[in-house]
Amino acid sequence: MSDPVMMTPKRMVEVEVDGQAVKVFEGQTLLDAITKVGIETPTLCFGDTLAPKNACRVCVVEVEGARVLQPSCSRKAEPGMKVHTNSERVRASRRMVLELLASSVDLSTTSVAPEYLAAYEARPEKFGPQAPPDTHRDHHRAGHSAETDGQLAATVYQGKKIDNELYMRDYSKCILCYKCVDACGEQWQNTYAISVAGRGFDARISTEFVVPLPESACVYCGNCIQVCPTGALMFKSEHDLREEGEWREEEQTVTTTICTYCGVGCNLELHVQDNSIVKVTSPPEHSITHGNLCIKGRFGFQHAQARDGAKK
Amino acid sequence: MDIKLLDVAPTEVEKGAVDLLLGPPLSGWDGGERDALTDTRVAEGGHESREDRHLLLPVLWAVQDRIGYISAPALAYISKRLMVPPAEVYGVASFYMMLATEPSPPRVLHVCEDIACKCLGSDDLIATLQERFGPEGAVSTDGRSTWHRSPCLGQCDRGPAVLMMEAGLEPFTRTYAPASSGTAFASLAEEEGVVGTEPAVPNQLGDPSLRLLRRIGVVDPWSLDDYRAKGGYDALRNAIALGPAGVIREVKDSRLMGRGGAAFPTGVKWEAVAQQPARPKFLICNADESEPGTFKDRVIMEGDPFSLVESMTIAAYAMGTETGFIYLRGEYPEAERAVQNAIDQAYDRGLLGDDILGEGFTFDLEIRRGAGAYICGEETAIFNSIEGFRGEPRSKPPFPVEKGVFQKPTAINNVETLINVLDVLMKSGPGYAEMGTQGSTGTKLFCLSGCVTRPGVYEVPFGGTLRELIDMAGGVPDGRELQAVLLGGAAGSFVRADELDIELSFEAVREAKTTLGSGVVMVFDDSVNMHRILQRIAQFFRNESCGQCVPCRVGTVRQQEALARLASGKPRESVEQELELIAEIGGCMRDASICGLGQAASSAVESAIDRLGVFKGGAQ
Numbered sequence: 001m002s003d004p005v006m007m008t009p010k011r012m013v014e015v016e017v018d019g020q021a022v023k024v025f026e027g028q029t030l031l032d033a034i035t036k037v038g039i040e041t042p043t044l045c046f047g048d049t050l051a052p053k054n055a056c057r058v059c060v061v062e063v064e065g066a067r068v069l070q071p072s073c074s075r076k077a078e079p080g081m082k083v084h085t086n087s088e089r090v091r092a093s094r095r096m097v098l099e100l101l102a103s104s105v106d107l108s109t110t111s112v113a114p115e116y117l118a119a120y121e122a123r124p125e126k127f128g129p130q131a132p133p134d135t136h137r138d139h140h141r142a143g144h145s146a147e148t149d150g151q152l153a154a155t156v157y158q159g160k161k162i163d164n165e166l167y168m169r170d171y172s173k174c175i176l177c178y179k180c181v182d183a184c185g186e187q188w189q190n191t192y193a194i195s196v197a198g199r200g201f202d203a204r205i206s207t208e209f210v211v212p213l214p215e216s217a218c219v220y221c222g223n224c225i226q227v228c229p230t231g232a233l234m235f236k237s238e239h240d241l242r243e244e245g246e247w248r249e250e251e252q253t254v255t256t257t258i259c260t261y262c263g264v265g266c267n268l269e270l271h272v273q274d275n276s277i278v279k280v281t282s283p284p285e286h287s288i289t290h291g292n293l294c295i296k297g298r299f300g301f302q303h304a305q306a307r308d309g310a311k312k
Numbered sequence: 313m314d315i316k317l318l319d320v321a322p323t324e325v326e327k328g329a330v331d332l333l334l335g336p337p338l339s340g341w342d343g344g345e346r347d348a349l350t351d352t353r354v355a356e357g358g359h360e361s362r363e364d365r366h367l368l369l370p371v372l373w374a375v376q377d378r379i380g381y382i383s384a385p386a387l388a389y390i391s392k393r394l395m396v397p398p399a400e401v402y403g404v405a406s407f408y409m410m411l412a413t414e415p416s417p418p419r420v421l422h423v424c425e426d427i428a429c430k431c432l433g434s435d436d437l438i439a440t441l442q443e444r445f446g447p448e449g450a451v452s453t454d455g456r457s458t459w460h461r462s463p464c465l466g467q468c469d470r471g472p473a474v475l476m477m478e479a480g481l482e483p484f485t486r487t488y489a490p491a492s493s494g495t496a497f498a499s500l501a502e503e504e505g506v507v508g509t510e511p512a513v514p515n516q517l518g519d520p521s522l523r524l525l526r527r528i529g530v531v532d533p534w535s536l537d538d539y540r541a542k543g544g545y546d547a548l549r550n551a552i553a554l555g556p557a558g559v560i561r562e563v564k565d566s567r568l569m570g571r572g573g574a575a576f577p578t579g580v581k582w583e584a585v586a587q588q589p590a591r592p593k594f595l596i597c598n599a600d601e602s603e604p605g606t607f608k609d610r611v612i613m614e615g616d617p618f619s620l621v622e623s624m625t626i627a628a629y630a631m632g633t634e635t636g637f638i639y640l641r642g643e644y645p646e647a648e649r650a651v652q653n654a655i656d657q658a659y660d661r662g663l664l665g666d667d668i669l670g671e672g673f674t675f676d677l678e679i680r681r682g683a684g685a686y687i688c689g690e691e692t693a694i695f696n697s698i699e700g701f702r703g704e705p706r707s708k709p710p711f712p713v714e715k716g717v718f719q720k721p722t723a724i725n726n727v728e729t730l731i732n733v734l735d736v737l738m739k740s741g742p743g744y745a746e747m748g749t750q751g752s753t754g755t756k757l758f759c760l761s762g763c764v765t766r767p768g769v770y771e772v773p774f775g776g777t778l779r780e781l782i783d784m785a786g787g788v789p790d791g792r793e794l795q796a797v798l799l800g801g802a803a804g805s806f807v808r809a810d811e812l813d814i815e816l817s818f819e820a821v822r823e824a825k826t827t828l829g830s831g832v833v834m835v836f837d838d839s840v841n842m843h844r845i846l847q848r849i850a851q852f853f854r855n856e857s858c859g860q861c862v863p864c865r866v867g868t869v870r871q872q873e874a875l876a877r878l879a880s881g882k883p884r885e886s887v888e889q890e891l892e893l894i895a896e897i898g899g900c901m902r903d904a905s906i907c908g909l910g911q912a913a914s915s916a917v918e919s920a921i922d923r924l925g926v927f928k929g930g931a932q
Contacts, residue, residue, distance in 0.1 A: 054707055054861075054906070055860050055861050055862070055906075056861070056862050057861050057862050057863055057904040057905070057906075058862075060903070060904045068902070068903050068904070068905075068911060069903045069904050071707070074707060076709075089899075089903060092896070092899055092900065092903075093863070093899070093900045093903045093904040096863070096867070096896060096897065096899070096900035096904075097862050097863060097900060097904060100862055100863065100866035100867055100870060100897075100900075101862055101866065103866075103870070104866050104869070126884075126893065127870055127873065127893075128873070128884055139414065141409070141412075141460070142406060142407055142408055142409045142411075142684070142685075143408075143409030143463065143684060143685070143855045143856065144409070144460070144461065144855060145851065145854055145855055147847075147851070147876075148872060148873055148876050149876050149877070149880055149882070150872070150873035150874060150875070150876030150877035150880070150882075151877065151882065153870070153873060154869050154873065175862070176859065176860075176862075176865070185397075185400075192315075192397030192399055192400060193316075193397075193399055194399050195397070195399040195400045195402065195403030196403050196702065196859070197399075197402055197403045197406040197407075198406050198407070198859070199406070199407050199408075199685070199857070199858060199859050200854060200855060200856065200857040200858065200859040200865060200868070201854060201857070201859065201865055201866065201868070201869050202859070203858070203859030203860075203865065206399070206402065206403070206406075207399050207402075208318065208384075208387060208388075208391075208398035208399045208401065208402040209318075209384055209387070209402060209413070211318065215318060216316070216399065217315070217316035217397065217398075217399070
């Protein structure tokens with residue numbers, strides 16, 4: 001935030017967004033330009049502390065002269081670009097992307113999903129009734145698929161993975177945004193416990209040979225949960241409360257404090273319901289931690305409330 | 313990097329397979345014996361090991377070839393040796409069709425189920441296997457063999473095709489095409505004397521007008537001397553006489569356009585790479601010919617492999633690229649053996665390596681074997697595959713000429729494009745451009761397959777018609793009517809029987825809203841059920857999508873489902889609504905996918921609906 005860094009002067013680039021001229025710094029993206037003129041753009045795989053993966057394609061825009069639509073989250077602004085964010089072509093692709101996702105993935109805990117689906121009048125049900133969970137999904141051979149009669153819309157549904165006390169992984173809710181992989185790997189944590197495995201519709205987030213997390217390299221920093229946009233990765237405490245029907249987000253308070261475990265001084269946001277901590281996040285905009293924590297800051301709250309003992 | 317591995321020790325066999333490729337480990341840090349005195353105090357070799365990540369796919373192949381699948385202990389050992397986290401190694405291994413990540417018998421028969429082979433009886437072959445051997449993946453009683461369906465094996469001129477991969481101390485991979493069920497069973501039963509395919513001989517053999525195919529069937533593909541006796545390496549001498557800038561000038565003057573599908577001007581690409589200040593630069597030959605119906609590059613590599621090595625040497629000389637890769641699909645074992653022999657002989661004679669022909673330039677060339685992924689024919693996916701990552705395409709820009717493999721300037725050309733350069737240098741750029749049309753110079757290789765009397769690769773100058781080409785191949789069998797032609801492959805489009813007067817040039821097909829793509833001309837007569845063909849094309853794209861972006865990952869599935877409903881006569885609401893849905897899905901895939909695979913995944917299907925009128929009372 002207040003780093004005394006010598007900034008080399010940056011050139012400004014002027015682009016036109018839906019007819020409005022706007023200047024952004026060279027190197028900034030079309031999304032930056034679009035946001036600057038006050039237009040909202042749906043994003044799913046875009047996370048401001050991570051390099052854009054541009055995999056979800058829900059933020060595509062039309063750039064005059066380009067053959068195909070461009071992902072605004074990662075396409076750099078170039079002088080003179082004329083961008084359309086609400087053309088029929090853009091709306092059709094965004095709508096279809098949302099329909100493809102909503103018909104194959106459980107978006108029930110994706111907070112932005114209802115708003116996006118409504119804004120684009122998406123009708124995911126048009127592909128037909130959804131196929132039931134596939135217990136064999138983690139073991140599909142690359143490049144193979146069974147013939148289909150098309151009567152059920154294929155889904156990524158499979159069983160939840162609950163193999164430790166801290167997280168729950170429900171890949172039925174995974175839109176494959178790659179954010180957890182990037183946060184676990186080279187962009188933040190350097191732990192590399194998970195990767196994308198398989199191919200095509202069978203692509204999935206996995207440890208090596210699908211081993212349970214405790215056997216993997218996972219260090220339970222929870223940074224993957226922090227960046228997950230869909231609730232596929234969740235605090236086990238949150239998951240359990242949701243299962244019991246006791247998760248009441250509107251009643252929760254969020255208290256910002258500083259982690260006391262070591263001298264780094266990471267900011268913690270304690271989400272409290274019924275006087276007990278149910279989840280810990282960290283502000284993504286914080287200049288030191290960028291939303292990241294370690295296992296102690298993220299999960300070390302249990303001693304403060306001994307929740308298992310208290311419940312019994 | 314601190315890598316946590318599963319607690320499983322590799323067997324001597326697994327360790328041996330890896331070490332044979334990588335050499336023995338240097339210390340306890342990269343997989344060797346841990347020395348309590350030295351290894352506990354200094355960590356060495358991590359950086360060096362990580363530099364070798366590009367060996368990940370070769371080393372996975374080494375294990376696959378030795379034991380038939382990537383076992384957990386072998387994966388952990390690879391992880392340790394290359395300092396690549398095990399989850400990532402698994403992510404890469406599970407990306408490829410030809411690498412198994414679950415226990416598998418050492419012998420796997422891959423049976424082509426793609427469109428050309430479908431026309432030649434692969435459905436019957438598969439039905440026979442299911443009935444007499446067992447369902448896909450069933451293991452023989454001795455535990456040694458199994459079979460799987462496979463996408464196009466690139467043997468469309470002589471299908472139905474099968475490919476036997478046998479792991480072991482002396483692994484071998486062999487193609488059988490055409491394969492009767494007898495051949496398939498004999499191969500599964502390890503009978504002696506089952507004969508593999510030979511290099512194809514062009515039907516135009518002896519035609520004096522041939523340029524790209526002139527040596528095929530004439531030259532001994534295993535002999536550098538014979539290649540030189542038939543004019544080989546004259547073009548390299550001409551190139552050296554011209555100098556690097558002169559070569560690029562001639563290639564630009566020839567107006568040669570890339571033959572891989574995109575038709576980008578080769579000279580422009582080469583000039584851009586030559587002008588890049590960054591070093592080192594790379595040259596890649598895209599020999600991952602996986603487009604269903606395409607087999608021209610296979611015919612070249614099997615029949616005239618030295619021509620590829622020579623043309624890459626010329627390209628390297630022109631652009632100053634000191635390292636080259638031939639990314640060759642794993643389904644082409646015969647081509648790999650022929651090209652590897654050509655590379656070895658060229659090294660022996662000073663035609664590769666340092667100081668080539670005493671002219672002071674260096675070019676090192678090696679083959680990288682693909683492992684069963686159509687997407688790895690996409691140029692940026694090749695880069696990721698070579699670097700040891702999942703073969704997922706990258707966003708462009710930046711373009712390969714600026715940031716290609718290893719983020720360095722890279723020229724990437726198709727096999728056919730490269731061998732055209734020999735002709736450019738023998739005739740001069742303007743001399744080469746005399747043949748063909750204004751916008752499409754030179755000759756083009758076309759892969760004729762499906763319902764034609766004489767399938768195979770044909771070389772014709774640009775500017776002829778589709779009808780002439782099909783007539784050269786003998787047309788459809790007697791008594792049959794031509795129903796449709798698939799131009800450009802699964803990513804291309806269908807044309808009707810009344811459109812055969814289309815001129816075969818880049819500009820004319822663009823005008824006619826179709827494509828030459830990779831040169832596929834697949835002919836369907838009235839005996840073919842087009843619904844089955846479309847369903848297979850849809851399934852092909854579903855199976856081959858890398859899965860990175862939503863439009864392609866899910867769109868290909870929804871397209872397949874809609875086609876299945878139409879083909880079975882059970883549309884959700886109405887046929888019209890399903891056709892509208894297919895068009896909507898296609899629009900999103902074309903507009904919003906990251907790469908050409910998704911952008912073209914609906915092309916053939918939509919052309920069949922709009923142009924042929926399939927599902928609209930037209931072709932069946």
